[in-house]
Amino acid sequence: MILGKRFFYIIAVMLLCSSPLYSQVGINTITPHASSALDVQSPGNNQGVLLPRMTTIQKNAIVNPAVGLLVYDTDRKCISQNAGTSASPLWVCLMALDTHTKTFYMPSVAVDASVVATNQTLDLYDEYKKQFGTPTAVSTGAPAGLPYFPSPTDLYYYVTQYDTSVLNITSINASGVMTYDVIQAAAYDSFMNVVFAVK
Incomplete structure (x- = not known):
């Protein structure tokens, strides 16, 4: 009887040692990708x-939603992610079907147009990232910064209106760097509207 128990333990240990251990979980695959915790595959490439x-x-x-938690918001018709903290969630739409949610205005920024100058540049993306990443005032319990798009090429850049008697915008590159000339000193009522569109 004692020999039988020892034999059982030896066999159990051998089976455990010979079994491959995976740190990933695969659904419809026995070889989940090494970089994934969960790898879901569609056998017929026709399911999501x-x-x-x-x-x-x-x-x-x-x-207390986890940071990065994903759900589908049926009201906003978007995949929604907690980009804040568990204590102070900040739900943002990742993929909205409503095209109106894909554009937003750039934060206010001062453009020095006090003297005539040519070939000036302003990095629209950098100004947006600085203001969203480190706002000057935050409400109690809110995250220290706002989520922002991690790459300048995630966005399209538009100037919808500007004072053409003061500025001549010559180009905006794909990374959001605007090149312009100051053709005369600006008055106090000269403004420019910049809109970002999500690609």
């Missing part, structure tokens, strides 16, 4: 992943 679906109120009622 369905995230939990809920209204905005239900989403906002999630207690």
Whole structure:
């Protein structure tokens, strides 16, 4: 009887040692990608992943949502991610179907147009990133910064209006660097509107 128990333990240990251990989980695959914690594959390449679906109120009622938590917001019709903290969630739409949510105005920025000058540059993306990343004032309990697009090429850049008697915009490159000439000193009421569009 004792020999039988020892034999059982030896066999169990041998099986455990011979079994491959994986740190990834694969669904419909026995070889999940090494960089993934979860690798889901569609056998016929005709199926997707369905995230939990809920209204905005239900989403906002999630207690201490993990940073990066994803749900599908049925009201906003978008994949929504917690870009804040568990204690202070900041839900942002990653992929909205409504085209109106894909554009936003650049934060206010001062452009020195006090003297005539040519071939001046202003990095629109850099100004946006600085202001969103390090706002000058934050409400109690809010994250220290706003989420922003990590690459300047994630956006398209538009100037929808500017004072053509003061500036001549010659180009805006794909990274958001605007080149312009100051053709006369600006008055106090000269403005420029810059809009970003998500690609």
